Amino acid sequence: MRDELLRRFEDFGARTALFDRGTAVTYAELLKRIGETRQLLALHGVKPRETVVVHGDYSLDSVAALFALFLDRNVVVPVVTLTDTTLDTLVEHCRPGHLIRTTGAGTEVEDLAGVAEDPTDGADAVHGRLGDPDAAGLVLLSSGSTGAPKVILHSLDVLVGEKLEKRPRRRENALNILMVLMFDHIGGINSLLSTLLVGGTAVLPRHRTPDEICALIERHRILVLPTSPTYLNLIMVGDYHRTHDLSSLRLITYGTEPMSEELLLRVRKTFPGVRLLQTFGTSETGIATTTSESSTSTYFKISDAGVEYRIVDGELQLRSRTQFLGYLNYDDDSLTEDRWFRTGDLVEEAADGYLRIKGRAKEVINVGGEKLLPLELESVLMGSPLVEDCVVYGRPNAITGQSVCVDIKPTGELTRAALRKHVTEFLAGRVEPFKVPSKINVVDTIAMSDRMKKLRSRPGADEE
Amino acid sequence: MTERIQGVVVAALEEINLTREEKIPTDQVLDLCLYGDSGVFESMYLVAFLSLVEENIEDEFGTEVSLTSEKAVSRRVSPFSSVRRLIGFIEEELELVGVRG
Numbered sequence: 001m002r003d004e005l006l007r008r009f010e011d012f013g014a015r016t017a018l019f020d021r022g023t024a025v026t027y028a029e030l031l032k033r034i035g036e037t038r039q040l041l042a043l044h045g046v047k048p049r050e051t052v053v054v055h056g057d058y059s060l061d062s063v064a065a066l067f068a069l070f071l072d073r074n075v076v077v078p079v080v081t082l083t084d085t086t087l088d089t090l091v092e093h094c095r096p097g098h099l100i101r102t103t104g105a106g107t108e109v110e111d112l113a114g115v116a117e118d119p120t121d122g123a124d125a126v127h128g129r130l131g132d133p134d135a136a137g138l139v140l141l142s143s144g145s146t147g148a149p150k151v152i153l154h155s156l157d158v159l160v161g162e163k164l165e166k167r168p169r170r171r172e173n174a175l176n177i178l179m180v181l182m183f184d185h186i187g188g189i190n191s192l193l194s195t196l197l198v199g200g201t202a203v204l205p206r207h208r209t210p211d212e213i214c215a216l217i218e219r220h221r222i223l224v225l226p227t228s229p230t231y232l233n234l235i236m237v238g239d240y241h242r243t244h245d246l247s248s249l250r251l252i253t254y255g256t257e258p259m260s261e262e263l264l265l266r267v268r269k270t271f272p273g274v275r276l277l278q279t280f281g282t283s284e285t286g287i288a289t290t291t292s293e294s295s296t297s298t299y300f301k302i303s304d305a306g307v308e309y310r311i312v313d314g315e316l317q318l319r320s321r322t323q324f325l326g327y328l329n330y331d332d333d334s335l336t337e338d339r340w341f342r343t344g345d346l347v348e349e350a351a352d353g354y355l356r357i358k359g360r361a362k363e364v365i366n367v368g369g370e371k372l373l374p375l376e377l378e379s380v381l382m383g384s385p386l387v388e389d390c391v392v393y394g395r396p397n398a399i400t401g402q403s404v405c406v407d408i409k410p411t412g413e414l415t416r417a418a419l420r421k422h423v424t425e426f427l428a429g430r431v432e433p434f435k436v437p438s439k440i441n442v443v444d445t446i447a448m449s450d451r452m453k454k455l456r457s458r459p460g461a462d463e464e
Numbered sequence: 465m466t467e468r469i470q471g472v473v474v475a476a477l478e479e480i481n482l483t484r485e486e487k488i489p490t491d492q493v494l495d496l497c498l499y500g501d502s503g504v505f506e507s508m509y510l511v512a513f514l515s516l517v518e519e520n521i522e523d524e525f526g527t528e529v530s531l532t533s534e535k536a537v538s539r540r541v542s543p544f545s546s547v548r549r550l551i552g553f554i555e556e557e558l559e560l561v562g563v564r565g
Contacts, residue, residue, distance in 0.1 A: 209506050234507040237537050237544060238500040262534050368508075397532040399511055416519065417479070424483075433508070438515035 001157060002071055004164055005197065006031070012199045015171060019203040019220060020060045027199075030067075033060060037068035037107060044098060044109040049127040051075040051094045051139070053112075055082045056102030058183045058204040063192065065100050065107060070156050075126050075137030078184040081432050085380075086141065089148045093329040094126050094139060129325055130155050140186055142283045143364070143372045144330060151328040152283050158322055159189070159286070162306065163197040176201040177224040178216055180208060180231060187256060187279070190287040191226050210234040214244035221248035226279070229259045230368030230400050232267050237399065241270055255279035255287075256369030257401045258357050259298050268296050284334070285341050286322030299354035310340065315361050316347045365394035366402050370434045377404070377435055384426045386411055386419070389446045392437070405439040409446055416442050465564065469551045470494075472520040480513055494551075499544040510544060521554060529557040 009017075012027035019025070025033075046052060052069055056062040057080050069076040077090060090096055091112070099110040130137050135157040141149035169175070177195045179202050181188035195202045203220050205212055214235060216222065232254065235241055252267070252274055259278065267276060276295040280302060281287035288307040293299040302309050306321035317340040324341075326332055334342045344362040347355045364371050374392035381390050389409045394402035410419055420440045427436045474490055481487045488504045489496070497503045499510045514531040522528050530536070536543055536553060543553035558564075 211501070211506075233537060237542050238503065238507070239542065239545075240501070243501045260534070262538065266538055397511065398534045398537045399507075399532045403511065403515065403532070416523070420519075438512050439519060 001161055001164065005067075005160065006071075008164075008168055008197065008199070009034075011168070015174065015199055016201045017196060018060060018063060019201065020058075021204075021206065025060050030060070030064065030196075033064040034067045034071070037061075037064045038072060040107060040109060041068060041072065041098075041100075044111065046072070046074070046098050046109070048073045049075070049133075050097040051077060051126050051137075053077045053079055053082075053087075053090060053094075053096045053099045054102065055079050055099060056183070058179050058188075058192075058202075059102055061102035061107045062183060063196075063202075065102060066192075070136045070160065073134060073136045075130075075139060075153075076156060077139040077141075078189070079141070080182050080184045083430065083432065085430065086149060089141075089151065089329065090139075093151050126153065126328065129153055129328075130157075131325070132157065138189065139328070140184065140189075140283045143376055148329065150330050153325045153328055154286075154322070155325060160193060160197070162322055163193045166194075166198050168197075168199045171199070174198070174200045175223050176203060176220060177226065178203045178213065178220075178222045179205065180213060180225065180227045181256070185256075186281055186283045187226065187287055190281070210238055210240050214240040214246060217246050217249060218244045223248060223250045224253070225249055225251070226253045226255075228256045228369040229254055229263055230257065233263060233399055236266060236270050246271070249274050251275045251277060253277045253279045255281060257366045258359070260398075261298060263398075264296065264298055282318070282341065282343055284324045285318045285320040285343075288318070288320065293354050297354075299350060299356045301354050309355075311347060311349055312336075312342075314346050314348075314358075316343045316345045316355070316357075317341060318343060363393075365392070365404055367394075367404060367434045368400040370432070372404070372435050377406070377431065377437075380427065380430055381406065381408070381423070384422070386414065386422055386426075391446050395439070403439065404435060404437045405441070406437040407441045407443045407446065409443055414442065416440060465555060465558070466551060468524060469521070469554050469558075470547075472524050473517055473547055473551060473554075476513060476516040476520055479516060480509075494546065494548040496547045497545060498547065498550065500542065503544070514544075517550075517554075521558075525558060525563050527558065527561055527563055529554060529561070 009027045009031045014026050016024045017027045017030045052074050054062055054065045054076060066076055077094060079086060096112050099112050101108040127137060135155050138154040138156040140152045142152060144150040177191060177200060179191060181191055192202055203216055205216055278290055278292050278300040279287055280290050288302050289304040290300040291303045308319045310317050319340045344360055346358045346361050348358055349355055363374050377392045378390055381387050387408055388411045390406055392406045395405050397403040408419060419442055423440055424436060474493055477488050477490055499505050505513055518531055543549045
């Protein structure tokens with residue numbers, strides 16, 4: 001598999017693999033950088049099978065690090081925003097030996113031996129769970145209920161292997177794709193692998209503002225835009241589709257959060273002639289190929305030979321070839337006894353087999369495709385001396401799907417403005433920016449249900 | 465009522481300015497473009513700003529209005545294109561729920 005990947009990159013040679021900060025990088029240059037990164041890793045004593053954190057967003061450096069670690073059979077943990085909580089969780093459950101920073105100029109390797117006790121033993125334990133001594137691993141993080149993210153282990157060999165089954169595209173048919181989805185998300189990794197392993201070009205954005213995204217589409221004549229409903233909304237509300245020439249677009253895929261019928265209608269009107277395709281995926285099962293009923297329909301079919309689905313009590317369950325191997329820090333309670341993954345998505349099935357997502361079975365708040373569990377943020381907020389009790393919930397928001405709200409019972413007399421200032425400062429650096437509540441209410445009591453569960457439903461919270 | 469709403473919007477801008485290095489000018493505030501090609505906010509900051517205005521409206525008028533409704537985002541001329549249009553939108557929404565200046 002590794003030989004096949006290297007042979008393909010060599011064959012693609014002078015084709016453009018990446019546009020990083022406006023500079024074209026050929027496959028030959030990418031290969032060279034991968035080789036240099038492997039030498040650098042060896043120089044720092046990074047051993048095969050060790051777990052290595054890669055901190056940074058898409059760049060030539062981070063992409064080269066990903067492939068270098070794949071070739072060296074390491075367990076890779078890509079992380080775009082590295083908070084203290086995240087690093088603590090990784091140190092505890094993955095025992096990473098090294099941290100690669102690609103956030104500045106060039107690639108820096110840090111030894112984590114002093115931080116993680118016995119890094120090599122621990123790393124071997126993680127690698128051991130891959131079940132194949134010659135495989136590489138991939139660790140992704142997703143929102144967990146205790147405040148610490150869920151640590152999800154995948155076989156990177158399985159993910160790469162699946163993409164290598166597709167034949168390389170001829171130069172004239174190669175696609176260029178804009179990497180709107182994140183480097184540490186399953187959708188982002190999936191887009192990157194599906195593009196590079198068949199000889200396409202990945203255009204790497206820097207800030208992901210709708211303005212920059214549209215400018216890049218115009219400049220690089222982008223054909224494929226994998227995105228989310230929120231991004232499409234932000235482009236249209238800001239009129240960026242009028243200030244930039246987006247006529248090169250042939251396919252827009254959207255996923256990571258539910259698409260409303262109203263929004264889909266506006267997208268259809270704004271981008272006539274562009275095919276719209278809903279994707280479906282989870283960090284645990286990978287991205288499934290889907291067929292949308294039509295470009296004006298939110299109904300879709302899972303049409304992927306590698307993915308089986310079934311509906312149990314209204315909830316969609318999946319079993320896929322690219323399924324994760326387990327959580328490193330949580331019980332596998334989202335897996336049924338027969339190893340089906342419970343997505344938590346409530347779906348309805350039309351007579352012709354098409355599916356539509358109705359909502360979530362769990363209390364996940366989805367802010368523009370970024371997900372958090374209320375308990376997670378509540379447990380962080382309870383760490384503040386000014387918060388006696390609190391309840392976090394989502395409210396509908398036509399721009400980002402949902403927004404994060406919190407009712408707080410403060411420990412003393414505090415105005416809403418003062419409390420908001422405190423919460424914003426308290427959460428800075430403790431959680432990712434999208435988790436900071438956009439709305440804060442000061443309350444006298446926190447409502448509890450008769451089973452002592454916090455009541456998180458609010459007027460309007462279920463209108464989606 | 466327009467002035468009261470304007471006061472609420474300006475107060476929100478001033479609060480945001482406290483934490484911004486690059487201050488948003490509030491002198492020609494009615495023509496200030498909030499979002500879009502010459503807008504002062506990037507997307508996620510726009511959402512935070514709108515929430516703040518919603519909170520301030522609730523405090524000032526005792527009623528909630530949504531500035532991120534399907535109605536707001538699907539207008540042909542966006543209510544976020546200028547402060548004047550945002551004020552107009554808020555005024556319409558308040559009148560709908562029976563609040564009059």
